[in-house]
Structure formats: structure tokens, C-alpha cells
Amino acid sequence: MAWQKAASLSDLDDGGVIGVHVGATPVALYRLDGAVYATHGICTHAMAILADGFVEDGKIECPLHQGLFDIKSGKALCAPLTEDLRTYAAKVDGSDVLVDLEATAEGEAPLLASLAQGPANAVAGPSDLESAKAVTPDAPGGGDLTDMESEDMNTHPSLSITKHFVWPAEGLSRIPDWVYTDQSIYEREVAKIFHGPTWNFVALECELPKTGDFVRSNVGPTPVVVSRAADGSIHAFENRCSHRAAEFCRELSGNVNEFVCPYHQWSYDLKGNLAGVPFRRGVAGKGGMPADFDTASHGPRQLHVATHRGVVFASYCDQVEPFQDYLGPEILREFEATFDGRPLKLLGHYRHTLPGNWKLYHENLRDPYHATLLHTFLVTFGLMVAGNKSLMLMDPTGRHGVMASAKSDGKAVAADTKKEMRAYKENMTLADPRMMDFFPEFDSPWSVTMATIWPNLIIQREMNTLGIRHIVPNGPHEFIMKWTMFGFEGDDDEMTRHRLRQGNLMGPAGFLGIEDNEAIKFVQDGMQRVPDKEHLVMLDPDIAAGSSESLISEAAIRAMYRHWRAEMGL
């Protein structure tokens, strides 16, 4: 018999459950009618933390698949459970709850001398229903879920409307498949969104340090060249020769004095102006261009360029708002927390195709629900568990978002990391746990932020591994993702290596990255093979559309589609 302190009694409300570690063993503690009980902390069916579950009538309901265990005996009461839950002896000693891992809970646990009444059915953790409801109902986008299904939104004069493009009557809690699979919808997105009043990521300034440096990039699907001219200015223009349409710049990046189309040697300066047309005046008085041919009016399409904190954006639209206004104050704050003024240092690229609609990637990062369900790694190694502070922040328009989480309250994060690093299943530990270290370096309460900047940029700040994900759509069913990994000038060799080690989490071979790419592919497969249906995005109905503190929410996805429908006129 070895009684160990597992918690303070005051941590445990009557009718509630909390998760603790006793030594390395995850334990769930319960208080029922004043008595305390302990079971193993993990469901016997799947990797689920029972403290995230729901206590009712002396039973714990697993949060993942709604299996029920009797708390006192650990008995598995219903499908899909096949194995009983281990119980441990538990008792109250003064203000402490003690657990004996070597003894099972046999019979009744000792009654408390005095019963402190807590709220019935209280569930520990921030994902509980109470805190979800506490989110202000007049948050951005508050209002009725069906507020978009007015007649004029479903009929647009310039799109040949058939029943096909009618939004479901339930409103934003449904997303019809044609949003993701229809070619004409895709073409409209290119015109209205990527070539519309948006700022599109095209490059990092650290990729273009010198005059003549260039990067081959894209705005939406459209290939552009991004270059630095002699006066230091950065330019973006279509990678299409004015003469015969050839995509003239073929290198991924490099340094040139001018761009020359290889077909007929038409040349362009570093700002994208047409500079030279061979044999413009013909040979020996014969041939050549018309005498009034004006090179100035025959350059490739030049785009507006904005740079902020070393990040370069381009826009087709003459009326686009200034970049900072485009982000809005809340998203700008998160942008500037990552791009904090330190010069960036390029660490390299990854590129991959993804056979899914480009918007599914935005949705993935506005869907905190999937984080602990798809990404078992996060839960297995305690990176993201109930008790982590989190926020799904949306800007008022619904186009930008930031998914944020913190490993603790911000203070002593590094020390806390060690505690949380303990695996939730015995014998599951990392041989090299340095990968999960977090060295606080940002002025931010969040250890992880994933910013989705409409329409083509994701800024990854996963602890210390930093990256740009640049979406290049390629029809409704596929997009290319170009990753640019970076650190900061001034990083020492060890910090650079730490960023690279932590990089194993993300990217097309990352422990989490693989799963997101596969899941999005499965979604597109499902829509193509069982077509013309709709998706359910109903979670968290108290928030119609907008920011949410609950992980169990799809309010951010609804906000994105409210914006998308307005931009698309659908």
C-alpha cells in the first residue's frame, strides 16, 4: 500500500472529474456524493482522456465515442467498450486526495466528513459547456445561423443560376459540395478573390536581398515574378510574355540583370517593364513592328505590392485597402507577434500537391475540433490537452483567422513543458524530447499560432518552428502548397537546429502535416465519389459565426463562408 497525494480536494467539485498524474500514471479523479474515486485516466477503447468526458449517474462518458464506464467499479457498460477500466483506491486525507496505484477501489470509498457542495455534473477543463456558452453572443458575426439565406444571396445575375448553386436552406451550418468541386465556382474564385480586392502572399524579403534577385511565385493560380529593382523596390508582374504568352521565367529563384523571354528574346527590366523588342524596326527597311508600337503600353500586367515586416504581398486590385487595414488590428497584432521586427533568415522550402479544394486547408486551420482528434501525436505527448488555453480568433469580416493555444498560463512555460511532456500512456516517451521544447521568444501569450490570411497564406508558429504556407490553387480539386521555412538572423547554430528538429512536426512528411494532407484528400475523395451532398458545420451553435474560445466549435468556418458568399455574390 502506497498512498500518494493526487490532488487537493478543493480542485475536485462534487459530480466532477479531473485528470492528474500520479507518478507517470494518468489518473482520473471523481467526486460523487462527497466520496472520491480514481480510475486510469485513459479510455480502454481509444486514446481519449477521460477527464474531458462527462459525469452522470455515477458513470463517466468518454468524450470521444460516448462509451460509459461505471466510476466505482470501472465496469465497461456499453459499446464500443470491450474492456473494463482499471480503478484505484482513493481517499481523502485532510485537504488532500490520496490514491494508491497498487490497490483497486473495492466497495465504497470513505465518505467525507463534511460535504462541500459543488455544481452537479461539472466537468473540468476549458472545453466544458459552461465556458463555451460564456463566449459573448454579440461577438463579431453574432446573429442567426440562417442570416445568409436571403433570396438575393442565392441569385446572382452574372452567374447562370440553376438550382445547382442554391445554398442549403439551413444556412451557414451546411456547406454544399459544389463550393469545393465545381469548375465555374473555381473560375469565379480566381476572378473575385485571388484577382479581387485581396492581398496575396508572394515572397519573403529575405529571399530577395539584392538588386536583381527574383522568385517565381503565384497569385492564386496565376504565375508571377517577384523581383528587387536597383532602387531597392520590390515588384510583382505576370510571368507571361507580352508577345506570345510564354511563361518566360523558368528558374525557381535567382539573380538577373533583366528577364529575357527565350522564344523571341523580348526583354523586361526588373520592374516588369517591356524593355526590348528584337528587330523592332525590321532588317534593311523591311519587316518589323508597326512604327507606332509603344513598348510602355505592352508590358506584362504589373501588380500592386505591399511589404510588412519582411513579408511581400501583391494585389491585382486598384482599390484594395492598405495592407494593415486589410488585416485589421487583431490579426495584425498576431502577425506582428511572429514577424516581430527581427530580420528573417531563410531555412528552405518544401513543395507538395494536395488533391483537395484549396479552401479545405483554410478550414482545417479554423477547425480546432480536429486538433486533438486527428493529431493523436499531440495528445499522446501532452502537447495539446484539455486544460490548455486556446482561442479561435476571427477578424470581423471572417476572412482571416488565428488558431492559438498556450501550453500554460504563459509564465514558466519551459518548466511546465517537462510536466506536460509525460506521455499519457505508459511506455510512450520520445527518445529525443528536445523536439518538443519551447523556448519563449515572442511577445505573445500563445505558444502556437496558426494564422490564416485570406486568401493564400498560412503563417505557422508551432512553438519555435516557423513557416509560411503559400496556397497555389490548381482547379477545384487540387492545389500546390509551397512552404518557406525561416528563422531569424541572430539565431545561433543550436537555435537553428532546434527549429529544424521541431520541423519534423509539420510539412508533407511531418507527424501532423501528413495527417492534415491525408484528411483533406479523403474529404475531396468523398465528395467526388458520393457527389452533390453537403457538409455539416454545426458545432457550437451559440456562436453563429466568428471567434470562439471552445475547441469544439465550427463558428470560424461559418464566418469564413459568410465572407466567401459575400465576395462571390452567392
Add this chain to the structure above:
Amino acid sequence: MVTAVAREATTADAARASHIDAMLLHYEVETFNTRYAAALDEQRLNDWVEMFTDDALYVVVSRENFDRGLPAGLIYCENKGMIRDRAFALKETTMFAPRYLRHLIGNLAVLGQDAHGSIKATANYVLMQVLFDRADAKLHQVGVYRDVFRRESGHLKLAERRCIYDSLLIDNAMCLPV
């Protein structure tokens, strides 16, 4: 006269012996690579882990990054522990659709052996991937291994394997190692 002939014979023998040593080493590295491919093709990831030294470097880097001296890798393991962690994560936590992979390793070049017995070698690799609901075996990755082998208890182990891939655009995800 006699000594000159003998000297000539000795030189020829030495050249022949050194040639045979080189062939044996080539054969040994080639055999290693065949076993390496088999471990991955059969998805015996724990066996794969054991083919590295404790301090091994295992990275998968695009040729684009490698040529520009940029360090970011799809996979970046600084020691055998990290290689083991990857094997563990892929087997126990990471979700991906089932698939078959087939590694073809060829054009082996053993570049030499230093005084400490470290052997430098390169080999081309081709990785085919079969998804169960797609008709074709797709060329998933093509690249070159840049290797350093070391001998431990008589057996070759990888002290470094840098997989430098030419196929820059990965088809969705690289779920298993190369």
C-alpha cells in the same frame, strides 16, 4: 633479373588484392542497401532504425535546398533517438491511408574509406508508391543517397544518410521514410 620479375609479380598481386578489396566493399555496401530497401518496403521500421549508428544523421532534403545550402528537410533527424521517434510516431500515432512502397537503389559509388574506417558512398534511389484505390504505381520520389557508413562489431551501419530528392513537388505526403 629475378628480383625484377618478382617485384613485378608482387606489384600485380597487390593491385589485384586492392581491386578485390574494393569489390568486396562495394558488394558489402550494395548488400546493405538491399537490406535497407527491404526493411522499408516491408515496413519493418524498427529494423530500419537499427541500421543507423547512435549518432547518425538522417535527413531528407530537396535538391533545391541542398544546392542552395539551405538546411530545411522534410525529415531532419540528428541521432538514432530521433529516427526511432519517427518510426514510433509513424507506427503508433500518424494517420495515413495504407500503401505499398518499393525502393530501387542503384548506381552505387563507393567513394573511399578514411583512416578511421568511415566509408563514403552515394547511390541513386527511385521510390514507387502504390495506393490501394489507384491503378498505377506512381513515381513518388527520385533522388540520391549521400552516405557515410561506419563499421560496428563488424557490420556496416549508417552514420549519415542524406536523401537529396529531385522530385521537388511531393505527391500529397511522404508518409514513410526513404
